Amino acid sequence: MTDQTPVLRLEDIVKTFPGVRALDGVSFSVLPGEVHALMGENGAGKSTLMKVLGGILQPNEGRIFIEEEPTVMTTPVQAKAKGVVFIHQELSLADELTVAENIWLGELPLKSFGRVNWAKLYEDTNAILKTLNVGFDAKTRVGDLSIANQQMVEIARALTVDPKAVIFDEPTASLTDAEKVVLFDVISDLQSKGVGIIYISHRMEEIFKITDRISVLRDGQYRGTLNTRETDEEEVTKLMIGRSLDLSRNESHHEMGDVALEVRGLSCGKLYQDVSFNVRKGEVLGFYGLVGAGRTEIAETLFGLRDPSAGQILLNGQEVRIKSPIDAIANGISLVPEDRKGQGLVLGMNCRDNMTLPQVDDLTAGPFVSDGAEIAIFDQYRDKLDIRTPGWRQTVGNLSGGNQQKIVIGKWLSMRPEVLIVDEPTRGIDVGSKSEIHNLIRDLAAQGYAVIVISSEMPEVLHVSDRIVAMYSGKVMREFTSDEVTEDSLIQAISGITADKVA
Amino acid sequence: MAELTKQGIGRVLAKQGILIAFVVFMIGFALANPRFIAVDNISGVIRSSAILGVMALGVTFVVIGGNLDLSVGSMMSFSTIVVLDLHDKIGPTLAIPAMFGLTLGLGAFIGFLVGYLKLNSLIVTLGMLSAIHGLTLTWSGGQNMDIADKSGTWFSVFGQGNIAGVPVPILIFAGLAIVLSLILSKTPFGRKVYAVGGNGKAATFSGIPRARIVFLTYLISSFCVACAGLLQASRSLGSQNTVGQGLELEVLAAVILGGASLLGGSGTIFKTVIGVLILGFIQNGLLLMGLAFYVQYVVTWVIIILAVWLDIAAKRGRLLSQIA
């Protein structure tokens, strides 16, 4: 492999932001036809490095070579023209436009007089969508798609040119298993064409499944490159976080109290029907299912964001009507929403203010917000969740994706709710912090909180839950206790196979 | 590292460009006409900026909350006419609260339409601009409004009085600026205004009553308009129906000059005050240079464009768009 010319080579890249040295002399190279993983903790500098490669950010120092040609790229368009395609961690699509327009934005096929050649546009788009095996077509409005499908559109954008190198920044964070399979097919297809691929992810299974080499960043510094075949999770983790991790399943069982939340026959139009379950104080209830199974919608109903069409919600045995998030919060329900940028954060606001937003009314001294009380909360959860930021004044939009997620979690944990609902809590979070968050969820339960965890990651659900509700297409298929659940039975339940629904 | 400082300078320029331009203007004007920096001229500029300034304070809340208010000019005409008319009919002591009540009513109505009915604020306030103008004309019958006994009323104190040598309009402007600045930057309500304007959905997910917050920003805006109407009426003790015409754009210019984003979620009262002063001093400087009054209209427009441009430039970190 060593005598191949790398498609992409970086030399001593330095990038600083005010107060942050995000990249500190990083060098590595990508060979044609290889899948090169880039790993590191939240805030290690992965996305920044890729933005430098994609022409979005200019490095302060260092050089970039494309096929050994020194190159300077100052815009994403230029980078794409040079064959470097970047698929972002954070979606950057125009909601109001169609799938086709989004994919070809800036390079729409034209007819005479600058008119758009719609027929060709839709045809080309549908051809790409077909290879991706998705269930929507070129004319769909992007705003109507689920986050997962929007991610697929983002991926489709990379397929409009013949790239030399493609960068995937956490592409699977919001994909289902089936969509992942499609993505991996696309990747191996690109690979066989000799394209070099940089793949960023926090999911070890994926890394070991599809990559050839793994480069690790830590605090903006290059820590080394490992051959995937010759290493294991432990070695990579150690390189990433400087220690090894105890990944054993949490077996701590504690006393459970009374039923905190009970839901009876809850329905919401076509979204979900006749859902019943309960959570006890001190219990973690997992909701597992495919995207679109109705889990998020149930959470939103409990949080007062949707009106149920039938059914009852009982808190501590009393029926409650929750008409708005204000009611939900007053009743001690917290929701960590699935879309941190859209629903969780005010990106232009600083870290502290974001975290204390739901309780700012209670943090007053006289008529004014008490600085001290706010900073105390922020400091406490920054330490608890290991949030990497130069200080509370930093604008949340400048944090790395994973650290943003931690701010949202801190925001709702600090409310000390009776019922905590977390929807995809560890999306985009590194292995170290992930296990911390899992421990935190277990701890909270041990302290008597009732916790509902919605997740599309099976290991996560298995790891944190005392009981698991499996959903398929708006219906509860089955409930498992942590003793009886197996991966197979869980997969069957969420695919709608009812054969063993007895028991 | 050299690269870094160059970028840093670029960022500072883009961000503080308007302040730097302001300083250059000031120096230029002062050289052209030394009277420009005389104490009485400066105090005069601040006093005549007070009416615009008071209105800009209120609009700052609306803009940070993610909306626009183009009705403030015509609403100010309304307040002025109403308080002058009622002055002679029911006396100043009752006229002032009555005028405040009516103006707040208008603000509440706009707040209801934009906040609770979620109508587009541009359309609503543009419509209200003309509707309120009609209301004012109906009230006055199209006539100018004058106080009968101009020398015998204490009502003139707001616009013409001095306390300890400082003109009352300046005191009112400063007092309101301080109070509103505390409300915006230090209270939970202020925080919520930023959240609603910055990301309305995330605000809802945080249990913030979005509609009520938007409603309140318009109520504050109309309160400021009522204060401005009071200053205006008290200063001239007589008025045309169109006294506030066109002020909505100057107000908006001042707010954006101060650095509030039209997209909502950013801006401060302090910056708005700076924006108001910049606008006032530039217009005054042009007058002193002997330019005709109506040149101001063009200049105001140029300043608005400049402000919006710098606003966008600061966001993208460079003056020209990279994608032509």
Ligand SMILES: Nc1ncnc2c1ncn2[C@@H]1O[C@H](COP(=O)(O)OP(=O)(O)OP(=O)(O)O)[C@@H](O)[C@H]1O
């Ligand atoms: N525009 C910016 N302004 C200031 N700091 C920034 C900016 N962009 C990134 N940073 C900082 O640079 C560091 C690296 O961020 P980056 O997004 O590259 O991390 P990452 O490795 O992609 O993390 P994650 O796994 O959470 O996505 C972080 O400390 C982040 O706060």
Ligand SMILES: [Mg+2]
């Ligand atoms: Mg990242």
